[in-house]
Amino acid sequence: MVVDSFGKEIGRKLIHVLALGWVAVYFFFVVQVSERAGLLVLAGMLAVLIILEYVRLQLKVEIPLLRHLYNFRRGREADSPGAELFFLLGVLVSLAVFDTEIAVAAILMAVFGDLTAALVGMRWGRWKPSVFGGKKSVEGSLAALGVNLGVGYLFLRAADHGTLWWQAAISGRAGIESAFGHTLWPLVLVMAVSASAVELAISKIDDNLTIPVIAGLAGQLTLIVLGLK
Numbered sequence: 001m002v003v004d005s006f007g008k009e010i011g012r013k014l015i016h017v018l019a020l021g022w023v024a025v026y027f028f029f030v031v032q033v034s035e036r037a038g039l040l041v042l043a044g045m046l047a048v049l050i051i052l053e054y055v056r057l058q059l060k061v062e063i064p065l066l067r068h069l070y071n072f073r074r075g076r077e078a079d080s081p082g083a084e085l086f087f088l089l090g091v092l093v094s095l096a097v098f099d100t101e102i103a104v105a106a107i108l109m110a111v112f113g114d115l116t117a118a119l120v121g122m123r124w125g126r127w128k129p130s131v132f133g134g135k136k137s138v139e140g141s142l143a144a145l146g147v148n149l150g151v152g153y154l155f156l157r158a159a160d161h162g163t164l165w166w167q168a169a170i171s172g173r174a175g176i177e178s179a180f181g182h183t184l185w186p187l188v189l190v191m192a193v194s195a196s197a198v199e200l201a202i203s204k205i206d207d208n209l210t211i212p213v214i215a216g217l218a219g220q221l222t223l224i225v226l227g228l229k
Contacts, residue, residue, distance in 0.1 A: 148192035
């Protein structure tokens with residue numbers, strides 16, 4: 001049974017954080033084999049999720065080992081694909097299309113910003129503009145914006161300083177090569193605002209897909225405008 005409650009949402013978001021393991025798997029194969037191998041592994045994992053959802057939704061077969069995890073899904077996911085499928089798709093698209101640093105920053109915003117928006121919105125959210133569907137709260141989105149700014153700044157600053165363990169191993173791929181200097185905050189601001197705006201405004205499409213793709217695209221275009229690409 002799928003139940004919507006604050007406690008269930010906390011469990012759901014903890015699972016969401018653990019799903020960052022997909023990114024770790026990607027970097028493991030990038031470092032050990034190649035970037036293409038990392039993307040192929042993620043594509044294979046996505047295919048597995050698609051098959052599992054096919055079995056659950058179309059064949060109506062319950063998979064015992066996954067029953068407890070399914071309990072953390074929202075009510076609307078009982079008859080539609082789960083968020084984990086869209087999240088992995090967002091991760092795969094971001095890592096395949098954007099510079100690695102931009103992709104990971106967008107994915108982190110999708111995880112921690114969305115986590116903040118959901119929990120703050122459920123507990124303290126009061127203002128839910130009908131223009132955005134009346135489901136997402138401004139309070140939650142503002143809290144998410146603060147988290148996105150913090151996560152984006154800390155991660156991209158570390159990436160700019162070259163202190164991330166995987167950077168040397170994948171230095172052959174085009175990435176952020178120039179020091180940001182005064183351009184770091186504009187990049188972080190554009191990505192954080194994009195991620196938060198998408199979380200608030202789009203309710204009919206899973207934000208586990210929309211946030212990393214749109215925030216990542218915004219970040220990549222910002223690099224071009226700033227002349228870093």
